[in-house]
Amino acid sequence: MPETTTLLAMFEGLEPSAEGVDKLQQLGVNDDDMNIISGVPIKHTILGRPPAITYVSRIGLFGAILGMFLGIFFIYGIPYLYPLLVGGQPIFPVPQGFIITFEMTMLGLMGFSFIGLFVDSGFPSYTPKQYTPEISDGKIGVLFSCPASEREKFIDALKEAGAESIEPVEARHL
């Protein structure tokens, strides 16, 4: 397996970034070996990238179902286990059941979506990472791996696309 190197190309603006990604794809870099780092979310179609996969909504849906069952337990399970008769009111009322069930469902949905963000993104993570603070100042970084022997070819292609700098990047503490 040839030795690879990881480079970070910095771009100013969307147009040169899209062209840079295009050049890398033409040079045979797999989409999986490339990552875009930016200070704002960029729609994948703008840069010609495949859509990122997220499990946040599925985790959220799981939370919603869990919350719904917890709500049903609160409103029907607890009166079953510990009946509290109040003025002839029913022990298992249907309309009131909607209220607690709704609140718990929504809490489950949002709580698990929040947790899903952590799980899916690997947050919190304080280990060293390939990053430069220029990203949060509006620059767009294209992080990619290429064969070390062909490094110059990639640098030339990205410069042609409008990259401001292309440098090997080392993981650093954020």
Place this chain on the structure above:
Amino acid sequence: MTTAAKPLARRHAEEHEDPRQYLMHDPLPRGQMNDMAMEAMHETNPIFWIVTAILAAIVVFSLGYEWYILIMQGQGTAGVLRPDYWGVFLVNTVFWIGISHAGTFISAILRVLKIESRRPFTRAAELMTTFGLVQAGLSIFMHLGRVWLVYWMFPIPNERRIWPDFHSPLMWDLMAITTYLLCSTMYLFLPLIPDLAMARDRTAGGWLKQFYKILALGFRGTEGEWKNLTTAMNIFAFAIIPVMFSVHTIVSWDFAMASRPGWSSTVFGPYFVIGALHSGMAAVAIVLFLLRSTMKHYKYFIRAEQLNTIGTLMLLVSMAWAYFYFNDYLVPWYGGDVWDKLVQEYTEKGPLAYLWYTMLIVNIAVPWATLWNRKWRETPWLLAIVGFLINVGMYLERYIIIPVGVTINRMPFTWRQYEPRIEIPMTIGTFALFLLLYMLASRIIPLIPVWEVQEGQEAHLIRKVGKAEVSTLSDLE
């Protein structure tokens, strides 16, 4: 033969509006906007710290010493006696929950509807939600009296061997407010992560660097991170709206579920929700004025268009509030029930009638007389004054519903005029704590969501059509 049948109207100055007056069309480099947001946080004058110290002293006295007195001497130190067991503490609870609705409304509803002028002030409004709910929670605890037994309301085994009755509106309230507090705090945090990462990158060292580093969670802005973050934000934006509606509806059911004259109303749910939005919008207007006046560079971010958006919403919500109030007033009046009539007569002609008239004037007449005019809506101090008056009116509305409402019941021998006592300093304490938390937060977290502003600016274009410059929105999001 003439070429024009009628003389043409003179050109109006407004026809030549420069699109660059709008924040989305007046972009600055991201680095510069970051600098502005950081400078606004860190450049503080001595007056700020003097005000902070005064507020902290008020909080210590009101919520420390006075609450200690209330706990040690019991609820007798408050003005609550039969029949007015529900007094100012619950007025405060409803009021602060109302204030908290603005954050969700501004952030979630305007986000869902893609109203672009929302971008620079969503976080300022979201902070109001979290800090407002803190005050609401504290106010309920004050009302509880034996606050250390609050865990009896949670479904955990306890020495009474009785579990909470989830059929009670008070338990619905607990569940709804807890859900809303947790979810709105998470919703505040989500869009804050990229700005915390920005602050982390721009802070050299010290405890603040560690603070930002921990809270930024290691965020870099990779495709996957953004996808997860925006997905979570979308889920929250849609899901928190019905929760917001449910919270104040359930708060209204605390009253409406009782078969008490003046309270047992089917329109109370939406009436309370619109009332909450009325006070919340007005509070946002005050906050925008204060931020614009006191924070460096905020005049760039908070412009006439933002004030106009809030002013227009205040006017619309005021009209909706008047509509619901009239509904709530007319039906009992027409019904002619003797107890309902007594409540209405007491409200309109009793010793506290001036509260009712003031409420109507500041909640309806003042906003309608001022906010129809765009120039006035865009005048920061005027908008803030109207906002302040609306909040006075909404506080009075809650006062009329709760302690004044419970005065007139079906047992005339218990009628008694409620007079707040220790409640007054403790109420001042909640206002002081709200301001204190807000001021301290403004020094630690960027109140401007810089990445959202940049995202909006990138999506907006000015296109020349004929001789006019037209604003267009591209599909970048």
